[in-house]
Amino acid sequence: MTTSSTHNQTSWAQRILDGDRRSLAQVISLLENQEQEGFNILKELYPHTGQAHIIGLTGPPGAGKSSLVDRMIQEIRTRGHKVAVVAVDPTSPFTGGAILGDRIRMQRWASDPGVYIRSMGTRGSLGGLAQAVYATVQLLDAAGYPYVLVETVGVGQSEVDIVQVADTVVVVSVPGLGDDVQVSKAGIMEIGDIFAVNKADLPGSQRVIIELESMLDLGSHGNWRPPVIPTVATTNQGVSQLVTAIQDHYAFLKENNLLMEKRLTRQKESVLQRLTERIRKDITELWTKEHGSQIWQDLAAKRIDPYTLEEQLYLNWKGGNTVDKKD
Amino acid sequence: MTTSSTHNQTSWAQRILDGDRRSLAQVISLLENQEQEGFNILKELYPHTGQAHIIGLTGPPGAGKSSLVDRMIQEIRTRGHKVAVVAVDPTSPFTGGAILGDRIRMQRWASDPGVYIRSMGTRGSLGGLAQAVYATVQLLDAAGYPYVLVETVGVGQSEVDIVQVADTVVVVSVPGLGDDVQVSKAGIMEIGDIFAVNKADLPGSQRVIIELESMLDLGSHGNWRPPVIPTVATTNQGVSQLVTAIQDHYAFLKENNLLMEKRLTRQKESVLQRLTERIRKDITELWTKEHGSQIWQDLAAKRIDPYTLEEQLYLNWKGGNTVDKKD
Numbered sequence: 001m002t003t004s005s006t007h008n009q010t011s012w013a014q015r016i017l018d019g020d021r022r023s024l025a026q027v028i029s030l031l032e033n034q035e036q037e038g039f040n041i042l043k044e045l046y047p048h049t050g051q052a053h054i055i056g057l058t059g060p061p062g063a064g065k066s067s068l069v070d071r072m073i074q075e076i077r078t079r080g081h082k083v084a085v086v087a088v089d090p091t092s093p094f095t096g097g098a099i100l101g102d103r104i105r106m107q108r109w110a111s112d113p114g115v116y117i118r119s120m121g122t123r124g125s126l127g128g129l130a131q132a133v134y135a136t137v138q139l140l141d142a143a144g145y146p147y148v149l150v151e152t153v154g155v156g157q158s159e160v161d162i163v164q165v166a167d168t169v170v171v172v173s174v175p176g177l178g179d180d181v182q183v184s185k186a187g188i189m190e191i192g193d194i195f196a197v198n199k200a201d202l203p204g205s206q207r208v209i210i211e212l213e214s215m216l217d218l219g220s221h222g223n224w225r226p227p228v229i230p231t232v233a234t235t236n237q238g239v240s241q242l243v244t245a246i247q248d249h250y251a252f253l254k255e256n257n258l259l260m261e262k263r264l265t266r267q268k269e270s271v272l273q274r275l276t277e278r279i280r281k282d283i284t285e286l287w288t289k290e291h292g293s294q295i296w297q298d299l300a301a302k303r304i305d306p307y308t309l310e311e312q313l314y315l316n317w318k319g320g321n322t323v324d325k326k327d
Numbered sequence: 328m329t330t331s332s333t334h335n336q337t338s339w340a341q342r343i344l345d346g347d348r349r350s351l352a353q354v355i356s357l358l359e360n361q362e363q364e365g366f367n368i369l370k371e372l373y374p375h376t377g378q379a380h381i382i383g384l385t386g387p388p389g390a391g392k393s394s395l396v397d398r399m400i401q402e403i404r405t406r407g408h409k410v411a412v413v414a415v416d417p418t419s420p421f422t423g424g425a426i427l428g429d430r431i432r433m434q435r436w437a438s439d440p441g442v443y444i445r446s447m448g449t450r451g452s453l454g455g456l457a458q459a460v461y462a463t464v465q466l467l468d469a470a471g472y473p474y475v476l477v478e479t480v481g482v483g484q485s486e487v488d489i490v491q492v493a494d495t496v497v498v499v500s501v502p503g504l505g506d507d508v509q510v511s512k513a514g515i516m517e518i519g520d521i522f523a524v525n526k527a528d529l530p531g532s533q534r535v536i537i538e539l540e541s542m543l544d545l546g547s548h549g550n551w552r553p554p555v556i557p558t559v560a561t562t563n564q565g566v567s568q569l570v571t572a573i574q575d576h577y578a579f580l581k582e583n584n585l586l587m588e589k590r591l592t593r594q595k596e597s598v599l600q601r602l603t604e605r606i607r608k609d610i611t612e613l614w615t616k617e618h619g620s621q622i623w624q625d626l627a628a629k630r631i632d633p634y635t636l637e638e639q640l641y642l643n644w645k646g647g648n649t650v651d652k653k654d
Contacts, residue, residue, distance in 0.1 A: 300594075
């Protein structure tokens with residue numbers, strides 16, 4: 001590491017703390033591209049993290065999440081707080097604010113220095129995206145945004161990821177998306193701390209609310225019974241209640257000493273994920289160097305089956321493995 | 328390993344080859360639970376794999392995938408072939424055929440020995456699910472099903488996974504799911520070998536078809552231009568064309584020597600994933616044994632930042648790492 005780059009990092013971290021939005025955008029790009037420099041900056045900023053309330057918001061395509069988030073920004077601003085939004089689309093290769101709806105939102109809030117919006121899509125692996133989102137959230141936390149909203153299109157992995165990132169998870173449902181959605185609710189019920197039923201002015205919304213309530217009645221939730229809140233993003237109905245419920249959940253987590261626990265689990269998972277990813281890369285490179293394509297050719301020709309190969313590679317790794325050795 | 332268990336495995340593999348459906352169901356459960364015994368059976372069966380055409384089918388909730396798959400089963404049966412279906416719901420904790428729509432389907436085909444349907448949901452990690460699906464597909468291949476259909480609710484990770492499993496990917500779109508869906512198409516365009524526009528009798532379907540076609544015009548596809556096929560599952564419209572397109576794509580892959588390449592990439596990825604998962608478990612266990620919760624407590628108390636911790640653990644691993652050593 002050169003002195004000049006150390007100097008740059010120091011000033012970058014400082015600029016983030018000073019609220020320089022341009023530096024913020026640049027560091028997020030570094031994190032998005034998994035550049036080591038980005039993580040070095042984050043390392044410096046680490047003592048400044050842990051202040052923000054991280055809110056995850058997920059739901060199926062067409063649930064009106066973007067509009068709802070827009071109203072939530074408005075409500076949080078009205079209550080006098082700064083807010084940052086990370087809009088994640090795991091299915092989109094676009095990054096840096098190029099996602100359609102977000103561009104419109106960004107323009108709307110462009111003149112408000114208390115709002116920061118950033119879009120992130122998949123460039124490489126989804127695991128990489130999750131790590132980048134997690135790092136970005138920590139950066140925004142350090143940058144002094146007391147509310148950081150992470151919005152994802154949610155079916156499948158993205159929901160699992162959002163749980164890892166967020167203190168409070170809002171699951172957005174909507175009437176009229178067919179039976180498939182109802183089926184997949186089973187998985188969603190477990191991750192939601194708050195359920196918003198958006199487009200609550202549409203027919204069928206009452207049925208969705210009743211279904212959610214009865215599914216919640218069946219589950220066990222410790223001392224927090226997730227509220228079900230009807231919202232209409234277009235008319236701002238229910239948005240204030242939603243933001244209040246989010247604040248209530250945060251207070252609940254703090255009062256019951258659950259916040260630190262949640263965050264520590266997150267940190268552990270994140271460290272392990274990055275580490276595993278790195279070791280995996282190492283192993284792949286080493287094999288390629290030593291065996292060339294021979295083992296893969298053996299596999300292709302069925303001279304070896306993948307399970308025996310895995311076993312051999314594992315034993316080979318384990319034979320030399322001294323993870324628990326200190327020196 | 329005891330002689331008796333070796334004996335059991337041998338006979339299990341043989342029973343799978345003999346087409347015993349009960350054994351098939353039991354071995355899939357072993358694979359689903361990541362039991363080593365399941366993989367041992369698969370190891371034995373490995374020489375019998377590589378015959379099936381693996382077809383992935385993905386699309387948003389509400390696209391009518393289940394009905395479409397039902398019609399595809401019918402069409403494939405009419406053409407005189409056996410077919411197996413793995414219905415994956417990454418958002419559902421249910422397994423073993425408990426997913427609503429699938430139970431109905433299963434009953435419908437229960438009396439036809441040429442059809443095998445199995446549902447799989449998430450038990451543990453999503454990575455674990457992907458591995459279980461991959462293994463199940465190989466098992467069904469060995470069991471002599473020339474067509475194996477993998478159906479997933481698709482937004483996000485599940486789509487990426489389906490690409491890893493399938494020779495041919497069918498992306499199902501549907502009119503009227505709002506703008507979010509159109510946006511997320513950007514990611515979907517890259518993985519589809521065939522595009523089905525289901526519910527093509529609904530208003531707006533023509534617009535979806537035109538949009539898909541024009542997005543495909545913009546992309547590069549080598550020598551295979553993905554066809555866009557309007558379907559109406561309820562009336563069986565377009566289903567025959569869809570199955571023919573699937574067969575055409577398979578012929579294309581074979582003729583251009585792309586099938587082996589695709590499958591080898593899949594095998595490599597699968598071996599690496601299982602290996603990484605195993606090493607990750609090892610590392611976690613070793614740390615827990617040696618450090619107890621100390622390092623995590625240090626992290627919680629911010630005595631160390633996660634990036635420095637990761638670096639230390641990595642260097643510790645690397646110091647003892649002899650993956651490339653042979654003895």
